[in-house]
Amino acid sequence: KLYPNTYVLLVAESAMLRKSTAMDIGIKLVRDAVPDIHYISGSMTPEGLLKHMNRIKVGTGENGKPIVRYDSHIFIHADELAELFGFDRQRASRFTILLTKIYGAQAEHTHTLATEGQLLLRNLYPTLLAGTDPRNLKVLPEEAVAGLIGRLVFVTASEKRKAVAWPSPTPEDAALYQTLKHDLTLISKLKGEVKIEGDAHARFEDWYVRHSETKEEDSRLDAFRERCHDTALKLAILLSISRSGDLILSDSHMERAIEYIEKQIPEFSRVANWAVSSTYAQNRARFIDTLRRQGGVGMRRQLLKILALSLEDVTILEASLEAEGTIKTRLAGKNVVYTLSKEELRKDD
Numbered sequence: 192k193l194y195p196n197t198y199v200l201l202v203a204e205s206a207m208l209r210k211s212t213a214m215d216i217g218i219k220l221v222r223d224a225v226p227d228i229h230y231i232s233g234s235m236t237p238e239g240l241l242k243h244m245n246r247i248k249v250g251t252g253e254n255g256k257p258i259v260r261y262d263s264h265i266f267i268h269a270d271e272l273a274e275l276f277g278f279d280r281q282r283a284s285r286f287t288i289l290l291t292k293i294y295g296a297q298a299e300h301t302h303t304l305a306t307e308g309q310l311l312l313r314n315l316y317p318t319l320l321a322g323t324d325p326r327n328l329k330v331l332p333e334e335a336v337a338g339l340i341g342r343l344v345f346v347t348a349s350e351k352r353k354a355v356a357w358p359s360p361t362p363e364d365a366a367l368y369q370t371l372k373h374d375l376t377l378i379s380k381l382k383g384e385v386k387i388e389g390d391a392h393a394r395f396e397d398w399y400v401r402h403s404e405t406k407e408e409d410s411r412l413d414a415f416r417e418r419c420h421d422t423a424l425k426l427a428i429l430l431s432i433s434r435s436g437d438l439i440l441s442d443s444h445m446e447r448a449i450e451y452i453e454k455q456i457p458e459f460s461r462v463a464n465w466a467v468s469s470t471y472a473q474n475r476a477r478f479i480d481t482l483r484r485q486g487g488v489g490m491r492r493q494l495l496k497i498l499a500l501s502l503e504d505v506t507i508l509e510a511s512l513e514a515e516g517t518i519k520t521r522l523a524g525k526n527v528v529y530t531l532s533k534e535e536l537r538k539d540d
Contacts, residue, residue: 193421194296195428198319198339200272202328202347202458210322211270218268218320220368224375232268235275236282237289240267241302244312261313263300272323276331284332284507291338291514293317332507338514341418344426345458378432385428390442395424398449415459417516423452474500478508479517479535487531494529 201210222228231243244263252258269275276283293300293315300312331340387395399420427448431440481497482489495505509529512518519530 193424193428194316195425195432196294196296196316196318197344197422197425197429198290198294198317198342199321199344199346200319201322202325202345203322204324208348208351214268214270214320214322220371221266221375224372225379228266228379229262229264230266230268232270233274234277237285240265240289241310241312244315244317245310263312263314264316265318267317267319267321269319269321271327272321272331273327275321281503281507287332287339288507288510290317290319291342291510294342338511340459341415341515342422344422345455347458374433377436381432381436381438383438385431385438385440387440387445388442391427391440391445394442394445394449395420395427398423413515415456419452419455422455423448426451474498474504474508475512478505478512479531482518482529482531483536487536489529490523491527491529 201214203210218230222230229243229246231240235243244265246262248260248262249257250260267275276286289302293312294317296316298314300315302310302312402416402420405416423445427440427444430444430447432438434444477498478494481494485493491505491509494500495502498505500508509518509520509527513520517532517535519532521528521530
C-alpha cells in the first residue's frame with residue numbers, strides 16, 4: 192500500500208521570500224478545516240516526537256459499545272529546519288533515521304527508547320512541512336542524502352514577487368479561503384483505495400521503465416531516483432483528490448506529477464551539494480571498502496574494531512547504507528551481519 196503522506200521542504204533565502212508567512216497561511220487553513228489534526232512544531236527530540244505520536248482514541252462502535260483505536264498520525268512543522276534537527280550531529284542523525292523509517296506510514300512501528308524500553312506505534316501517518324535557508328541545509332547529516340532527502344519534495348524559489356507594504360484582503364480572498372476550507376474538510380473524510388485509470392497506468396509504466404534505464408553521473412542522485420516513482424504516485428493521488436472525491440487517478444494527474452518529479456532532479460543535485468559532510472563521506476567510503484575487501488560480507492563487531500568508530504557512528508552508517516540499498520543487514524545469533532549489494536560489488540569490477 193502507498194499512502195499520499197509527504198515531506199515538503201521550502202527552500203529560499205531568509206527574509207526575502209516569506210517562507211514562514213506562506214506556511215502560516217496554509218497551516219491555519221488546514222487546522223481550521225481539520226480541527227482534530229495532531230500538529231506539532233518547534234524544537235523537539237526524536238523521543239519527544241514519538242511520545243507525542245503514541246495515542247489511543249476511544250470511539251463508539253456500531254453496537255454502541257466503546258472501541259479503542261490506535262492513531263499515530265502527526266503533522267510536523269518547522270519554520271526553520273535547524274530548529275527541528277538542531278546542530279548536534281548525533282541528534283540530527285537520530286531524527287533523520289526516525290523520519291526515514293516512519294515515512295512508509297506502517298500499520299505498526301516499534302522504537303526502542305534509551306530509558307523506557309520499547310514503544311509500539313500503530314497506524315502511522317507522518318507529514319512534514321518545513322522551511323530553510325539553503326545555507327542551513329548543513330544541519331542535515333550527509334547520511335540523510337540516501338534516506339531522508341530522497342523522500343523530500345522540494346519547493347524552491349529564487350525571485351522575489353512584487354512587494355506589498357499594506358496587504359488588504361478582499362471579499363474574493365475570504366470566499367476563496369472558505370472554499371478551500373470546505374474542500375480540505377471533504378478530503379480529510381475520504382476513505383478507500385485510489386484506482387488508476389488505464390492511460391495513467393500505461394504512462395507511469397513507460398516513465399518507470401525509461402527512468403530505470405537512465406544513468407546519472409552524480410551518484411548522489413541514485414537515492415532520489417530510487418524513490419521518486421513513489422513520490423510521483425503520491426503527488427498524483429493528491430492531485431486527484433484535490434479535483435474530485437471519486438478516488439480515480441487519471442492520466443492528467445499522472446502527467447503533472449511526473450512533470451514535477453522531473454523538475455526535482457536538478458534541485459536534488461543542488462541540495463546534495465549544500466548538505467555535504469566530508470567526515471561522513473570518508474567513513475562511508477571506509478565502511479564499504481572494508482566490506483569489499485572481505486568479499487562483500489562482514490560483521491558489525493569487526494567493523495567497529497577496523498574503523499575505530501563508536502557504536503553510534505557505525506549504527507548511523509548502517510541505517511543510511513541500508514536505506515539507500517547499498518547493504519543488507521541480518522542477525523546471525525548475537526551478531527549483526529552486513530552484505531554489500533550486487534550493484535555495489537560490481538563497481539569494483
